[in-house]
Amino acid sequence: MRIDIITLFPEMVRQAAGASIVGRAQTAGILDLRVHDLRDWAEGRHRQADDAPFGGGAGMVMMPKPVFAAVESVLADQGDAINDAVPVLLTAPDGERFSQAMAQELAATPRFVILCGHYEGIDERVRETIVTRAVSIGDYVLTGGELPALVVLDAVTRLLPGVLGNESSAEDETFGASDHHLLLEYPHYTRPAIFREMAVPATLLSGNHGKIADWRRQQSLVRTREHRPDLWEKFLPLSKRDQKLLDAYDDEKERKAEAG
Numbered sequence: 001m002r003i004d005i006i007t008l009f010p011e012m013v014r015q016a017a018g019a020s021i022v023g024r025a026q027t028a029g030i031l032d033l034r035v036h037d038l039r040d041w042a043e044g045r046h047r048q049a050d051d052a053p054f055g056g057g058a059g060m061v062m063m064p065k066p067v068f069a070a071v072e073s074v075l076a077d078q079g080d081a082i083n084d085a086v087p088v089l090l091t092a093p094d095g096e097r098f099s100q101a102m103a104q105e106l107a108a109t110p111r112f113v114i115l116c117g118h119y120e121g122i123d124e125r126v127r128e129t130i131v132t133r134a135v136s137i138g139d140y141v142l143t144g145g146e147l148p149a150l151v152v153l154d155a156v157t158r159l160l161p162g163v164l165g166n167e168s169s170a171e172d173e174t175f176g177a178s179d180h181h182l183l184l185e186y187p188h189y190t191r192p193a194i195f196r197e198m199a200v201p202a203t204l205l206s207g208n209h210g211k212i213a214d215w216r217r218q219q220s221l222v223r224t225r226e227h228r229p230d231l232w233e234k235f236l237p238l239s240k241r242d243q244k245l246l247d248a249y250d251d252e253k254e255r256k257a258e259a260g
């Protein structure tokens with residue numbers, strides 16, 4: 001998988017992308033990440049990449065010329081061109097909301113480019129012609145597209161075959177690919193079994209795999225019902241097994257409340 005990130009702050013991206021899973025994926029040759037400095041395509045003594053907005057107003061706007069040149073040049077080094085099959089993503093707070101489904105889609109493409117916005121954003125002609133998809137990581141405004149690009153990079157990289165130690169771990173996760181993709185993940189515990197008088201749920205220590213699977217499923221159901229009513233609505237109706245697990249949880253909770 002080849003990912004190109006075009007940014008005014010390449011060091012910010014390179015540093016974060018060198019660590020942990022994304023760093024290891026590069027060392028293992030699974031991810032070919034290229035981080036480009038947009039100023040390499042900017043002209044003049046000051047390599048200016050931004051200018052004042054037409055019509056006035058606060059802030060600066062990234063100029064189309066260096067952005068077009070950068071994307072064309074980055075695509076050309078593998079014989080690709082604008083509007084070929086290679087997706088060009090633009091980070092933008094008003095873009096399509098980034099999701100696990102989008103990460104899965106991107107992980108299945110051999111190559112894509114991320115264009116990081118800065119200042120007030122990028123000249124709209126870039127968006128109209130070069131950009132395949134504008135992507136937002138949430139309803140808040142960041143200073144630049146570098147953190148959103150890293151979010152996309154991380155979420156996609158961990159889905160690439162061979163990147164995670166245990167291949168099934170991405171499947172089981174919250175928003176994973178398996179049947180319970182609308183459910184949040186169950187809680188995790190590790191040693192010690194008792195920490196500051198807090199005990200790990202006994203079922204997890206029982207060695208009974210059926211009971212452990214039931215407990216995890218029950219916890220996923222409860223968490224989703226309590227924390228993400230939007231996902232819960234989509235997940236309903238419950239199967240008989242899920243209804244039974246949920247009823248057992250609610251009964252137990254009621255019993256505890258009555259017992260004080």
Ligand SMILES: C[S@@+](CC[C@H](N)C(=O)[O-])C[C@H]1O[C@@H](n2cnc3c(N)ncnc32)[C@H](O)[C@@H]1O
Pocket residue numbers: 090091092093094116117118119120121122135136137138139140141142143144145146148
């Ligand atoms: C200060 S923001 C520009 C905000 C823009 N003037 C607006 O009101 O929508 C600068 C850049 O950061 C990036 N950015 C900021 N928030 C983002 C978000 N939630 N998701 C994705 N990119 C974001 C975009 O690339 C954007 O062009």
